[in-house]
Amino acid sequence: MKIDFTGKVAVVTGATGELGRVIARTLAENGADLALHYHSNEAKAVELKSEIEALGRRVVIVKADVTKQDSIEALKETVVSSVGHVDIVVANAVVQYKWTSVLEQPAEDYASQFESCVMQSVYLAKAFIPAMIEKKAGRFIGINTECSMQNFPTQSAYVSGKRGMDGVYRVLAKEVGEHQITVNQVAPGWTISERERTNGIAESENYIQQVPLKRRGTDQEIANAVAFLASDLASFITGAYIPVSGGNVMPTI
Template sequence: MQIDLQGHLALITGGSGQLGRVMCRTLAECGANVAVHYHRDESSAQAVVDAARQLGVQAMKVQADVTQAADVERMRSEVQDELGAPDILVNNAVIQYAWTTVLEQPLADYESQFRSTVLHNVLMAQTFVPAMIERRWGRFIGINTECAMQAAPSQSAYVAGKRGMDGVLRVLAREIGEHQITVNQVAPGWMISQDHPDSEAADPYKAGVPLRRRGTDQDIANLVAYLASDLANFISGQYISVSGGNVMPTI
């Protein structure tokens, strides 16, 4: 059994980043054409595009601020003109900021997290889902986080945004399911990536993980590829943790 995404087009927001670049490569390895979104790092996005093309698929980079409706609309037009209408969306981009306590966290950080998690997903849905409805096939995948379940000190703005995102995507799954579009969330733990290698500093974290280790960015990309495929055509409305059991969604 293999994951075959030939004939599909995936748009990955934050596609030039630490997790995004591996998602793009993995989806391309499965045969999907890819549109690599970036906000500021054009050179990294071009490197991801070049790697995807070497795998024999079509690829392009596209710039946008995913918190702005006009930018998302422009992104749709540019992707449509070059590659067509995406039927796989992976919403991975998020604004980075310095974490501190609720009492000290600037209000602007709560606003930025709301815009880059909740509004990001709302804008992507409003802009790209109508074409999926016409096709009667689509995959809408949001990248959440284990932090949404941990609610640890200093995480308040991030957790608030991701929990808001969770609510939007659960509602969206109910609203568009009849059109054979699935909506799911992948929730990484503290993963090893090119930008975040493993180290002794992570030992206390790993001690609390049932598998006693950190996962990799490839573990995230593998689940994204599965959820994007027909193998997962009856899975929707799910928040799936990829954390080695560090967090366990309850029933």
């Protein structure tokens, strides 16, 4: 069995982020042409574009605000005119903020998480799924988090946004399944990224002791799960929330 995205176009939001870069590279390495979304880091987007073009792929970089519908619609128009209709959507972007308790968390942080988790997904669906329906094929993948199952102190804004996102994906999976479009979520644990490899891996012994596999996962392992769900190997999987956390969280039946 082999993953082959030759002839497919994928859009990755937050593609200049630590995880987004690895997801984009992995899809490209398996044959996909890429639309790389960025919000502010144009230099990193240009660098990543060059890397992926060196693999022989078509690439377009697009600046957009994923919390605004008109910006997502403009992104779609740019992508379609540059590299064609999109077969794979990966909703990876999220607004960053400082975590604190419910009583101290500013209200605007809850709004930002709702907008970047829930509404981003809604806007991306409205923009890209109609063309997938016409083609009777498509992959719609969201990056969730193990935090959605943990509900630990200081996680409230993040968890509320991601749990809301989960609801959208489960309903969407049922609404578009008849068109052979799959809708799934990958939920990373605390992941080792390029930044940590460069600057030193954070102390994590207490975390690791809770993980059955006794280690932290890597950005590549998250990207591998995304690639699997985007591939024909996962053609009968939809509506799934899949933790990639070494067993640190386990959905129950």
